[in-house]
Amino acid sequence: MRPEPNLRPADPAQAKRQRWLVLTAFALGALTLLFLLLAQPALYLRMADGLRWRLGLPALAQIDYEQRLALAQQRGESQAGPCAVLLFGDSHLQGLPGSALGAEVSNFAIAGEPAERLAQRIVAYSSVKQSRHIVLLSGANDLVTGRSAAQTAASLSAVLAQIPATTTVSLLGLPPSTQPARPALNAALQALCTARPGCSFVSLEALGDGLGALSPELAATDGIHLSAAGYGRLAVAIQADLPKHAQCAHST
Structure with a gap:
């Protein structure tokens, strides 16, 4: 029979360092994405609208357009x-x-x-x-x-x-x-x-x-x-x- 390889117990300190590195990388990626979206709100809207489209929901840009135009119309409708x-x-x-x-x-x-x-x-x-x-x-x-x-x-x-x-x-x-x-x-x-x-x-x-x-x-x-x-x-x-x-x- 083929002998099984020796399995050394994992080093707790090394495992902890790996988890920390993974969490740090995730946090840095999330912060980078957040800063990117804050710097380019149009990109955020495109991403959000893409997700909403997949969920069958109206686009945020369209809802915002409708609300702004409706408010402008209502401000002047007393003249009608x-x-x-x-x-x-x-x-x-x-x-x-x-x-x-x-x-x-x-x-x-x-x-x-x-x-x-x-x-x-x-x-x-x-x-x-x-x-x-x-x-x-x-x-x-x-x-x-x-x-x-x-x-x-x-x-x-x-x-x-x-x-x-x-x-x-x-x-x-x-x-x-x-x-x-x-x-x-x-x-x-x-x-x-x-x-x-x-x-x-x-x-x-x-x-x-x-x-x-x-x-x-x-x-x-x-x-x-x-x-x-x-x-x-x-x-x-x-x-x-x-x-x-x-x-x-x-x-x-």
Whole structure:
């Protein structure tokens, strides 16, 4: 039989030194990372957002952007009179100049915001209680994060519930895109509008290429957002609905 090697008992002092070295190296690495993150907060945000994305949570940078913009909007919203048309939604509406509608407009849309968070934000706007007409276009960002058409429609139903019954609403369907749940969501939004008095569903299918995407001449370079020509067509679609519900905005 092969003899077993002699196993000398470990030197307690040496084992203690090794543990100390490991702990010291770990502490130095942690401090180095901390100093790096403090010196470059953008790097921290990228790392944190990467982790939050894997956990299905919204990016910190996006939440910060939404909160800052919402506060800025609320500081000036007292200037929105009862004849103002209020816009709430995501980037599709945020980039629309109010002057393109030929009416008094207060644009409270925020790029990247899902309908789920819009339902929480809209309650902070006192102008919603006095406005005669509101335009809504939201839901695409919910689908991007994996929410279903039914869940997104429920969020938009919660948004509508915050709007007085006497206020008329233009509820816009999602513009053409390759999101599989988009047709189902648009159908659900149309049903929501049908069930609410004073709500008009505005389809944006005319902005598409017939194959499920935006027409190339109406799309920005990313193929998702609208180009200048696309915003012109969006304004026309909204304008066509305004005279039915917002004569106040067109009065002289």
